[in-house]
Amino acid sequence: MKTLKTRHQFYLPDDLSETLAALAAKPGASKTAILTDALRAWLERKAGHELDERFGPRLDRQQRIAQRSEATLNAMAEMLDLFVAHQLTLVAHQPPFDEETGRLGLQRYRRFMDQVARRLASNRGALRLAGSTAVKEDGA
Structure with a gap:
């Protein structure tokens, strides 16, 4: 009969082996299920790191562009504010x-x-x- 799983043989440090045995002793748990979940989580986390490396620089560049745009907009708003205040005070006393x-x-x-x-x-x-x-x- 053909199975959908492949057998692997490896060594674990004694403390990690004891912790695995304690977790597998709980009802409904098995060493295979625990190691499968742990390996899957570790691999998925590595893939997330790869996405950060791939898209991180682009997102950083977009953030810098947004910050420069915000700074430009703030400078323009300040200039407009100063100009309007100047004009209103300049022409306030004219006929x-x-x-x-x-x-x-x-x-x-x-x-x-x-x-x-x-x-x-x-x-x-x-x-x-x-x-x-x-x-x-x-x-x-």
Whole structure:
């Protein structure tokens, strides 16, 4: 009769052999079942380590990208906050705008938005942090 199991013969240290015998003495337990479960768990844990080695660097790189993106977003939020606060305090004491000033402001706003659109389209919209020089376009 053919079995689905292969016989193995190996040696265990005495203390480990005694522990195995004590575990196998419990009802419903056997040395074969205990060693099979232990070997399967050990092999599966090794496979998990292989996955960590395989995908770990990629996940680390993705985490660094996410951290840089978060830092960039935080810097942009701080800059916007500072700019809005500056503008609100700068224009707080000025007289109301007349029609000509409104047209000039709208014209400047449209030029600014066109410049932003061009930079984003040319992939030059990357954030430039402290120490960088601003590039002037259209004489603005």
